[in-house]
Amino acid sequence: MLRMYDIIMKKRDGGILTDEEIAFVINGYVAGKIPDYQVSALLMAIYFRGMTPHETAAMTMCMAHSGDMVDLSSIPGVKVDKHSTGGVGDKTTLVISPIVASLGVPVAKMSGRGLGHTGGTVDKMESIPGMRTAIDRAEFLDIVRKVGVSVIGQSGNLDPADKKLYALRDVTATVESIPLIATSIMSKKIAAGADCILLDVKTGSGAFMHTTEQAVKLAQVMVQIGEHVGRKTIALITDMDRPLGNAVGNALEIAEVCQTLNGHGPQDLTDLCVELAANMLVLAGKGTLADCRAMARGQIANGAAFAKLKEMVAAQGGDVAVLDDPSKFPQAAVVRPVFAQASGYLYAMNTEQCGIASVELGAGREKKEDPIDFSAGIVLHKKVGDAVQAGEPLATFYTASDERFSQAEALFQQAVQIRPECPPPEPLVYARVTASGVERVN
Numbered sequence: 001m002l003r004m005y006d007i008i009m010k011k012r013d014g015g016i017l018t019d020e021e022i023a024f025v026i027n028g029y030v031a032g033k034i035p036d037y038q039v040s041a042l043l044m045a046i047y048f049r050g051m052t053p054h055e056t057a058a059m060t061m062c063m064a065h066s067g068d069m070v071d072l073s074s075i076p077g078v079k080v081d082k083h084s085t086g087g088v089g090d091k092t093t094l095v096i097s098p099i100v101a102s103l104g105v106p107v108a109k110m111s112g113r114g115l116g117h118t119g120g121t122v123d124k125m126e127s128i129p130g131m132r133t134a135i136d137r138a139e140f141l142d143i144v145r146k147v148g149v150s151v152i153g154q155s156g157n158l159d160p161a162d163k164k165l166y167a168l169r170d171v172t173a174t175v176e177s178i179p180l181i182a183t184s185i186m187s188k189k190i191a192a193g194a195d196c197i198l199l200d201v202k203t204g205s206g207a208f209m210h211t212t213e214q215a216v217k218l219a220q221v222m223v224q225i226g227e228h229v230g231r232k233t234i235a236l237i238t239d240m241d242r243p244l245g246n247a248v249g250n251a252l253e254i255a256e257v258c259q260t261l262n263g264h265g266p267q268d269l270t271d272l273c274v275e276l277a278a279n280m281l282v283l284a285g286k287g288t289l290a291d292c293r294a295m296a297r298g299q300i301a302n303g304a305a306f307a308k309l310k311e312m313v314a315a316q317g318g319d320v321a322v323l324d325d326p327s328k329f330p331q332a333a334v335v336r337p338v339f340a341q342a343s344g345y346l347y348a349m350n351t352e353q354c355g356i357a358s359v360e361l362g363a364g365r366e367k368k369e370d371p372i373d374f375s376a377g378i379v380l381h382k383k384v385g386d387a388v389q390a391g392e393p394l395a396t397f398y399t400a401s402d403e404r405f406s407q408a409e410a411l412f413q414q415a416v417q418i419r420p421e422c423p424p425p426e427p428l429v430y431a432r433v434t435a436s437g438v439e440r441v442n
Contacts, residue, residue, distance in 0.1 A: 004028070004038045011045040019058045026062040030161050036168060043165070043174040051179040056221060057228035059179075063187035066161035070137070070193035075106050075144050078284040081194030082109070082276065083185055085218075088206045088355035089243035091253040093121045093151060095260050095273040096280065098308035101149035102299045105284040108144045109151045110158070110192050113365075122153045123364075124257075127250035127329065127374035131318035143315045150312060159191045181208075182221040189231075196232040196283035199223070200276060203430065204241030206351025212237060212430050219433040227435045234279050235433040238272060239426055242349050242384045245269035249363035249377010249398065255326035261306035268383070270300070272428050279432075332375040332398035338409050340388045342418045349384055353415030360408040361399040373400055378412070385423055 002024045011017060017025075025042060028034040051059070072079045080100065084090055097107045111121035122133045133153040135143070143150040162184050169175045189197050199222055202208065203215035219235035226233025245266045247256040259265045260273065274296045281292035299305040310320050322328045358364060362373030379396045382388055394416065399405050432439045 004034055004042075008038060008041045008045060011042060011049055014049050016052055017055055017058075022055065022058045023062050026059065026066060026161050029164060030066045039165070040168060040172045040174075043169060043172060043177075043180065046179060047174045047177045050177075053221075053224045053228060056179045056183055057225050060183045060186045060190065060225050061229055063159055063161040063165070063183060064190040066187075067157035067159055067191065069191055070108075070110075070158070072106075072108055072141070072144075072193040072195075074141055075108065077104065077106050078196060079106050079108055079194045080196045080198060080280045080283050081107070081189055081192055082198040082200065082280060083189055084200040085185070085202045085208055087202045087240040087244060088351045088358070089245045089248045089253065089269075090202075090240075091121075091124060091245065091247075091257050091269070092200065092273050092276055094124065094254070094257045094309065095265075095269070095305075096277040097149050097151060098261065098312065099273070099277040099296050099299050099305040100280045100284075101147070101312075102304040102308040103281060103286065103295055104148070105281060105286065106144050107149040107151075107280075108140065108193070109149075110154045110188075111151055112154060121151060123372055123374075124250045124253050125151065125316075125318075127254055128313060128318040128322055129330075131313060132316045135316065143312070147308070147311050147315050149308060150316065152316075154188070159188050162187050178214075178218050178221055181218060182225060186222055186225045189226075190229060194231070196280075197226050197234075198276065198280050198283060199233065199235035201235050201237050201433075202240035203237055204239055204351060206243065206355060207240035216431055216433065216438055219431075220438070223433050223435060232283055233435070234283060236275065236279060236429055237431040237433070238429050240351055241426060242268075243351055243354055243380065244272065246380045246383075247377065248354065248358045248380075249361070250372065250374045251322075251326070251329040252375075252377040252379060252398065254322070255329070257309070258306065258323050258326065261300060261309055262303070263300050268428055274300075275429055330375050332373075332400065334397070334399050334402060334405050336397055336405055337393035338395045338397055338412055340382070340390055340392045340394050340416075340418060341413065343388065343390045344418045344420045345422045346382050346384050346386050346388055346394070346416065347419040347421070347423045348417040350415040353411055354378070357408040357411040357415065360411055361397055361404055376400065376404075378408075385425065387422075388418060 113120035201219045209215040215237045223233045277296040278292035362376035
């Protein structure tokens with residue numbers, strides 16, 4: 001008979017857990033039969049001892065099967081999902097999903113809300129008046145069949161094991177364990193039902209993984225899991241040492257999504273979205289990477305991707321008029337520039353600090369129940385590497401009060417480094433991780 005005590009001791013001493021032992025832990029914990037303190041002890045043992053690829057895959061599948069599994073088999077074609085480890089200004093889902101869907105690859109995506117300095121796709125979507133993100137499973141599948149794409153909030157009883165384990169990791173100092181991060185992400189993606197998975201693993205000051213090496217390690221484990229359980233998986237290691245695009249904040253980011261899909265978006269956001277979309281198309285068997293890049297750029301140039309976004313928004317009850325004319329969004333009461341305090345080059349911008357400044361303006365939440373001001377946020381006028389003059393606007397802040405502006409301005413100024421010398425250029429994509437290995441992009 002299995003006992004939790006023996007399983008904890010086995011992992012503590014560096015042993016390898018069997019599939020049966022892993023299933024005993026996950027199922028027992030979800031059912032409320034194993035107490036928090038014993039699972040906490042096991043998480044700490046995993047933190048120090050790690051897990052083998054087989055253990056990690058077994059744990060992922062147990063977690064995925066702990067609740068509802070989304071069945072996408074009624075949707076024809078190869079379904080590709082994408083997951084980003086989160087960042088500031090990261091609105092890529094809403095650019096790439098319509099690009100990919102407009103080329104005949106169905107995208108059935110469940111996204112999360114923002115917490116802390118990282119924004120959430122669902123919050124951005126809900127800044128569109130009337131937009132519904134809480135959609136039942138049958139309607140969700142119906143929209144994907146008709147439109148080719150739907151992005152909704154995570155609903156129902158999807159991966160309850162992850163919800164319980166994540167809450168426990170958060171309070172037991174076991175969040176930063178690569179096997180535990182990997183099982184958390186991949187179990188949700190597998191439960192969501194896609195055939196193939198693209199992972200966007202961020203690295204830098206605004207990311208969970210601060211170094212490229214850490215990000216590559218995490219990507220390798222997640223790709224291994226995906227391949228182990230029969231899901232074709234690719235990971236890109238992308239930069240989060242600077243905010244992505246110019247807009248940070250919900251309605252502001254939706255406006256930037258529309259600019260990008262109309263071919264007028266910031267260069268960094270456009271280039272990264274083309275790269276992500278191209279890799280999703282490769283996973284769906286649409287051609288070589290070079291062919292798929294050209295196809296993605298073509299759908300922006302010919303307006304098909306923007307038309308697909310409007311189609312999805314309309315299907316989910318959103319007001320399409322704001323996509324054509326962002327001035328129809330509710331407007332912030334206070335709109336004010338933030339000025340450079342020195343001349344030189346914008347040498348660095350602490351992305352996390354910049355994200356915290358946007359939360360201070362009202363664009364994010366510290367606690368799950370906090371309200372969000374959809375009109376609040378930051379539009380950057382200068383990016384890392386740009387020349388700046390003292391007194392020149394670095395950004396414009398959008399918020400509800402002068403008090404919020406002042407608090408956020410102080411945080412933002414701390415995040416900005418202006419130096420006489422120009423910083424070395426940083427790539428948008430550092431590496432591509434597939435089943436066959438790691439390709440360094442630079």
